[in-house]
Amino acid sequence: MSDEKTRSSVEAARDTSAPVLPTVNPNLQTPQKPSDKLHPAFYVAAWIGLSSSVIVFNKWILSSRKFEFPIFLTTWHLLFATIVTQLMARFTTILDSRKKVPMTGRVYLRAIIPIGIFFSLSLICGNQTYLYLSVAFIQMLKATTPVAVLLSSWFMGVSKADMKTLANVSVIVIGVIIASIGEIKFVMIGFLFQVAGIIFEAVRLVMVQRLLSSDEFKMDPLVSLYYYAPACAIINGAVWLFYEMPRMGMDDIYRVGCFNLLLNALVAFMLNVSVVFLIGRTSSLVLTLSGVLKDILLVFASMIIFGDPVTLLQAFGYGVALVGLMFYKLGAQKMKELIGQGGMAWAEMGAARPVTRKLLIFALVAVTLFVLLGGLAPRIAPESTKKLYDGIGTYVADKAI
Template sequence: MSVVVGSDEARLDDERRTLLPSTAKDDDNSSTHSIGSEEAPNYRIYRAVVACILWACTSSANILIGAYILRTDNFKYPLLMTGAGQIVSSIIAILSRPWLAHHELTVREYCTVIIPLSGMTAIALGLSGAVYLFLPVSFVQMLKAASPIDVMLVMFLFGLLNPSGNLILSVVVISCGCLFAAFGEVSFSLIGVAVFFASDIMDAIRSVWTETLLGRMALMDSLYYIAPASSVWLVLFAAFDEIPRFIAQKDYEKVLAKPMLYLVYSTMGFVVQIMVLAVINETSTLTLKIVGQIKNIATIIGGVVVMGNHVSNQQIFAYCVETVGFWLYQQTMMAERAKAAKEAEDLESNSALLDEGHGTFGAQHRANSRSHPLSYSRSHSSQSTRSTTTRTYSTLSQYSRYSVDDPGLEDRMEGRLQGH
């Protein structure tokens, strides 16, 4: 697997220190927690368990409440619903900005990065909400196990991934599980499935773009820029159909009749994002995904109990097949990351020896390669081998370090935050 990271390594280190102080997990911090308190490890386990439980509960509740509003309450306005959630996130991000470290963007950066990125975010959110107009909650949760397919496709098209045989095998297994689940769905809707995969692919593209363009920007910082702009996009999209229907059919009376229900749903999206960050901060991305599988099962059961969804024996078997494929996918990705980390360590040692042997030239050449990781192909042919090695080191070391020490990177690169 090869991953291309176009950011300067020093800039990434700088952003990690200034923008994400809460997610730094160096050895000094971990040792500080354990000094003077024998109960510190147990306390950390307790915090991790609480974070996982809170995330699972809030994520499942967000899904079930949204489906209830759309289907049971017959409030068929997914764009307005997601727009309300983005407005709430915008307000919270703006109010909290003075107390948090943040990164300032220029007007040009805002116009060329934030506006198109927020448009993609609005489309992804709108489609993900519209899915529940066509498909039951339980079936949607089964389809979500197919997210690695879209992720791998998008990363491959962007040149961020060279799929191995095991990775392709895992995708084939997941695809077979999805087909079994689809054939066993009594409320199957081709439009609903198309909307789901369109949402999933759009979200994967959005996540790759977010990582590429915004890099290590913190959660609240990215919300500060993206949430208000995506709110405007959602309102513009809704103005073509949903807003006229909302006014003509007087469906605002439904909101006035149950204000707390709609207010809770509008804030749940933000809460889920914070809980995801808490789980990753207290445990790891792998734990998040394992708990996510358990949470999906609980959500499927919740769809059966609360929403009256029907789940056949064939679909239960299909979900087991998808879970096996998902497990194989995660094992392959972990092996690839471990391999990348080992290669990065070896190349760092070789680069150190190269610096010792070539003095200032070697150090300067490696620094230039990191500053311009894509310019090595324009180097003189006599230096091509060393330039390629340096570029590979820069790429692998950045990816392996941030995917291991801060696993949140993998989530952004793999498509979506769990629970949405």
Template sequence: MAFSEGVVKKVILSYTYVSIWIFLSFTVIVYNKYILDRKMYNWPFPISLTMIHMGFCSSLAYILVRVFKLVEPVSMSVDLYIKSVVPIGALYSLSLWFSNSAYIYLSVSFIQMLKALMPVAVYSIGVFLKKETFRNETMINMLSISLGVAVAAYGEAKFDVWGVTLQLLAVAFEATRLVLIQILLNSKGISLNPITSLYYIAPCCLVFLSLPWFIMEYPLLRDKSSLNLDFFVFGTNSFCAFALNLAVFLLVGKTSALTMNVAGVVKDWLLIAFSWSVIKDTVTPMNLIGYGLAFLGVGYYNHSKLQALKASETQKRNQQQSDEESGKLLDEKEGGANARKNENQN
């Protein structure tokens, strides 16, 4: 079967967007691990790193929005900002803080295995907040993912309770943030792309992180004279974090959020292989068996989402066709009535 030039071009572009996103996501994760790990760069200050990212990203976002006018800012009142954006910013700051902190205690491969719990957290919180409908089939699917992650955790060679706690908290805060975006923003017709998200949310993150940073990390940085930053390392690291947000914008905008979920699974396997072969993290057979089970559960969840999306689109098309046919029939009736009226007048 021969494909048209347009189809081939679309497929190539889609794979290009996926490859860029996987590369940048991969780079940010490994780079953060390199900076924070005590055996590598040895700069174990996750709040400071997160604040550097947020400061860099908010500055660049401001330039792109206000100076270059790449995207239009969203019309937003102060009241809406305080009630909607501020809670999302608070959750985002906590998610990034705890997620970066976990790199100090856990391997890259094990962190990716724990992140497989994200669909479980999003669905559970969605059900609790009545944004998702409870279904026995979906809950069984969530339990299978949880079982797989539990098996992977049981087989982890360097299990660290504090590190696992931090990563699970990061997953919980991120899942809550995603659900609240639907409740506080999307339900009000407000849609933020990655640039406008950073434009509005990154400054919030800086504010929320400043207090724990001042209490927990500033005294250590001051005493160790570690405030002299390596601008190349932290500049390139922050730029990669910002570029990742743009890649998300491209990937979701040109393909779909589901494509990103599927690409995320590929990225996780690549990171596990990289962690084992290059960083020399220990990946046990029990790790792989457990993550394999979780992977199957996540794959089925994505498949179910795809089927539901297709069904919804089919229903919309059928409704649109029905409306168009009803409109044509109404026009024909009105035309016939007008014709008869004219004949009677003549």
């Protein structure tokens, strides 16, 4: 979607990023925003933290712990979500809004099941990618999701083709192409899996958009999860039975740890809960900006935790893609307003809190130097860099155990 989802099994949200588990109608606002004492920044931080945690957690399980069964992991997430949402529907009032959705067996078969198939395919392809590519590079490739959604909406007749819009989003594609050229650990099969996942996710989002064209079918992320999770769990489970189960044993489960698998599914589910609160307490603009910030933080986290090298060419290409992404989602006028407001806030901070502003400048310089050294090190001193990255990765993995 306009929102990239972080696949829970995945990435999803939306913005997200990610797929992850399904998030629909990101512009939906609750009729009345409930008053609470928590600042909106809390919900932004919670969503960014959970979304990033799901992606890093999945990468750690699939790559660092050598649990090469991404379809099983996806199926487990969906099964866990099915159980929890069914319990919530029966014993709480959180999902009572589902009663307003005119869901019948015919609608479920003709709408939910097809969307569930594409959602399952996007999750399967997205999780397969973690076996081949770095988290940083995956996030860069995911920047093209809005482009895929736009093209899919044209091909499926949901919206009319607009060459001006296509020219705007082409900046995103150019940036990602530059980032791909600069990728050191480029693996074609992983790249193709990610491209397929983006395409399947784009088609799913357009199908959801078509379903939600009527006010009757507006659903928040938890209600949509209540309907989609059972169908997707069955579809993914069937694929797992034929593709992964014959070569999977209990030793693989024990190597990861039952507690880690349970915690992983819980974090993925909590991500969907955080999306509900983020949408209800803030706005689609905040969601868009939060998604961009989350992607940037994930690139840095990938460099620190997994030792993934990011070259200067990649950083430049990703920067171009992010600028294009924000321009596409916000528009030129909104970006000018935000830049103006940011300049005023920066000047006010310099007058009211000069020490804080100096600390921010120092942090920005430190991060810039980190990116520059991280980009140059793999080419200037490849052996030393590899030893350093391996040492960091081993330390983080041992702490996680």
